[in-house]
Amino acid sequence: MWRAFSPKWVSGFIRPLHYRYRRPTDGKWFPFGADRIKAIDAAKQLNLEFMRGADLVGAVLNNATETxxxxxxxxxxxxxxxxxxxxxxxxxxxxxxxxxxxxxxxxxxxxxxxxxxxxxxxxxxxxxxxxxxxxxxxxxxxxxxxxxxxxxxxxxTINRIEKKLRKRHTVEGLKAIREKSPEWLKNAIDLALITAQRRTDILDMRFDGVREGFLYVVQKKTAKASDAAWIRFRVTPELQAVISRCRDNVAPPYLVHRKPDRKKQKQAETKAHWTKVEERYLTRAFKDAREAAECYKGWKEEEMPGLHEVRALSLHLYKKAGKDGQKIAGHASEEMTKNYQKEHDEVIWSDAIPDLNISEITG
The missing domain is CATH 1.10.150.130 (Tyrosine recombinase, N-terminal domain)
Known part of the structure; x- marks a missing residue:
């Protein structure tokens, strides 16, 4: 294949007896000497190797490496x-x-x-x-x-340009979704609004994490990569109201919980607690409530906001109320670098005040 190799240019003049081969996988050039026939023959052999089915050729030639x-x-x-x-x-x-x-x-x-x-x-x-x-x-x-x-x-290869397709929740839309949600899902939505935390962190919030007037949360996503993963939320009247709604006669360890229709032995063995809600189940339940609410008519499926977008609405409402959402969200702060300097021997908790009025949504 003539395009696979070329004469070498020197100071604007061709030296026709010196050939190079361009490897198609990465464009790297290799010197093939001055023999034109040998250069063509070698290029053809290499081109065959790079064609589909090269793995079969490699197996016959016994030059394949680890799979x-x-x-x-x-x-x-x-x-x-x-x-x-x-x-x-x-x-x-x-x-x-x-x-x-x-x-x-x-x-x-x-x-x-x-x-x-x-x-x-x-x-x-x-x-x-x-x-x-x-x-x-x-x-x-x-x-x-x-x-x-x-x-x-x-x-x-080159990164593709990602266009954000999901739209944000509206106050009216989320209110409609909440009204169609079971009690445990309402609690998850309320905690997301009050604390602006991610799905995983909301599901990991525990009743024994409420002590000395604070709700202690360790963000999973940033615990290994950020210095703001340790947050303690002051139990404000707004947060206390949500925590109180989470309590029922089941007495589970987690704030967000549900009593499954059937208690399966396999689930009981793999889950931290038989009432703990799994992330996928939460996502699916939120989608079901959103569809039942019919609050975003005319929007495409890929535009529909999920529970994750409640976090964005929460931060928007905090900003709109003139409050600082940085520590609420768990964004890095200069003070918290001490956590990593001390290798967590003395964890310094970032204080946050979750005092957003969500009555417009909860009723």
Whole structure:
């Protein structure tokens, strides 16, 4: 293939007896000497290797290295655990890993090209494509460090532009959703409004976390990466009203809880408590209530706001009321860097005052 190699230019003049080969995976050039016939022959052989089915050729020639699936197993077992990633992050990675294994089934690590990865990413939504690209880049960085591939094909792809499709909740819309929600979901919505916390942190709030006039919360998403993960919310009258509504005759450890229709033995063994609400169940229940409320007619499915967008509405309402939502949200503050300087031997809690009036929504 003539396009695969070219004469070398020197000071504007061609030296026709010196040829180079351009590797299609990353554009790197390799000197092929002055023999034109040998250069063409070598280029043709290499082009065949880079074509689809190169994995079969490699198997016959016995030059295939470790399989991608095999290395991915090692990546999951050795690289991820020390990072102490959140359960939700690991769950998302598991979904991507299944996609990777299917896409690159039977391929060796060094047989996966830029084009193969680009074709996979092009078939995904921008957000998912960017997540997969970032994860693959890290995987191939580790593979290259082990000498399993000469370069990182994922790093040569380009991030997609993500357009935020989900719209924000309106006060009227969230009020309608809350009215269609069961009591436990109303409590979750109220806590999200008052504290502006994420889904995971809301579901982890405990009754024994309320002590000495504060509700103590450790944000999971930022606990390993931010200095503002330790927040104690002052139990204001507004927050106390929500906490009081969370109490019932079940006496569970978690503020947000529900008595399941059927208590399954397997769930009882895997869950922290049989009344604890799982993240996926919360998301699904919120969606059901939103659909029942019919509050956002005319909006596309991808535009529909979920429970996560309650956090954005909360911060908007705090700002509108002239209050500081920075510490409420758990955004980093200069003072909190001491937590990491002391390696958490003496955790310094960031104080927040959740005093937002949500009666316009709760009634």
């Amino acid at each position: 991608f699936a095999g290395f991915l197993d090692k990546y999951e077992a050795d690289v991820l655990p020390p990072r102490e990633l959140a359960k939700g992050t690991l769950g998302l990675y598991a979904v991507h890993f299944r996609r990777f294994r299917k896409q690159f089934e039977g391929k060796a690590v060094d047989q996966i090209t830029i084009r193969m990865i680009a074709e996979m990413l092009d078939a995904l939504t921008p957000r998912t494509a960017n997540q997969c690209r970032a994860l693959l880049t890290d995987i191939f960085n580790h593979a290259a460090a082990k000498g399993l591939c000469p370069d990182n094909p994922a790093a040569s």
